[in-house]
Amino acid sequence: MVIPSYWTREIKDGVRAGDAVYDHPTPLDEDGTLLRALQSLDIPEDKDFQVVVIAAATAVDIEDRVEEKVAGIIEKASRTADVDIKLFSQSHLGEIHGLLQSRGMDEYVPLLQLSGYSNIRNLCLFIPHILGSDLAVLIDDDEVFEDTQFIEKAKEFIGSVVGDRTVHAVAGYYLQPDGDNRTIKKRSPWMEYWGQYKVMDEGFDRIIWTEPRLKETPFVFGGNMVIHRELFTVVPFDPDVSRGEDIDYL
Structure with a gap:
């Protein structure tokens, strides 16, 4: 399970030219909804999964503070959580960039970025890939789990054959x-x-x-998607799509 979390400057600092634009990033001087989302992981009965929180900053100069802020939230949530929660932020991405460059794979560095919805959604696929996961479950940080059977329902059809077609991705809704x-x-x-x-x-x-x-659907919610490895290893989100990347992926 991957949960991207978007953070911006303190309220008094406002928005500056060049800052990445997201719908509702959390100011650094507020608590936001991430902790609530992580604490609700106690609700699903099936705990056989890992959680990775992606800490995304709206600007380079606040990346270190965002990483520290999100790390603190994860530490607090982990005190009572029954699942393994990890952090992925700019420092971790920098290590991956360095590894690619050391192996002469510089051309792949621009494909892994922590800015823009599509790039961050692609990290939601890349991280399960390098962890060897069969499924990528994409959840947003302003949601909470209320259904004890959420994980079972998320896995119910994925990878199975329905009619004459294999189900490689499913999308759910939220209330x-x-x-x-x-x-x-x-x-x-x-x-x-x-x-x-x-x-x-x-x-x-x-x-x-x-x-x-x-059923087949004409729309999906990026904050409640399940994508099978056979799909997310061959089809990425389009990095040139600045908004509506979930519908474009569909």
């Missing part, structure tokens, strides 16, 4: 705090003209809440 999956409850008037959230909710209702459980 809002009120137990619903709809996007935004209170909408501004302009949203009705844009229509994005209305169409998304209609699609969710048509795909998520209908039988059978396993």
Whole structure:
């Protein structure tokens, strides 16, 4: 299981030119949601998996502080966790870059980066690969586990043959705090003209809440995907896609 966690400058420092742009990175002077996510790993009954947290900074000059911050959160979560939680950050990526360069494989260095959604999603595939994992389970750090059977469900169809096709990837959904999956409850008037959230909710209702459980889908959530080794070792996320990398991967 790989959980990317995005961090930015302290609130008083704001955003500077050249900083990477993410939806909601956590300021360094706040606690964020990562600890809550890691503590909820106690919920799934199946504990036969490793967790790697990817610490992503919005700027080079805060990378060391981000690594230290996330390491502290992992240390705190590990006191009570029944699963092995590891950290992957810029210092670890630097070691991998050095190893590639020492073996004359410099051309691969640009493919492994800790900036941009697609690059970080590719690290979510690369890390399970070097760990020898059969599955990569991608989870976001603002989610919590509530289903005791989550791991069993995540592995239920992956790698199996359904009909005449092998299932190499599955995507799940997540619920809002009120137990619903709809996007935004209170909408501004302009949203009705844009229509994005209305169409998304209609699609969710048509795909998520209908039988059978396993079906082809026109959308996926990057924060709840399971990808088999036979797929993630041959198909990466497109590093040139700055946003919507999960839909592009589909």
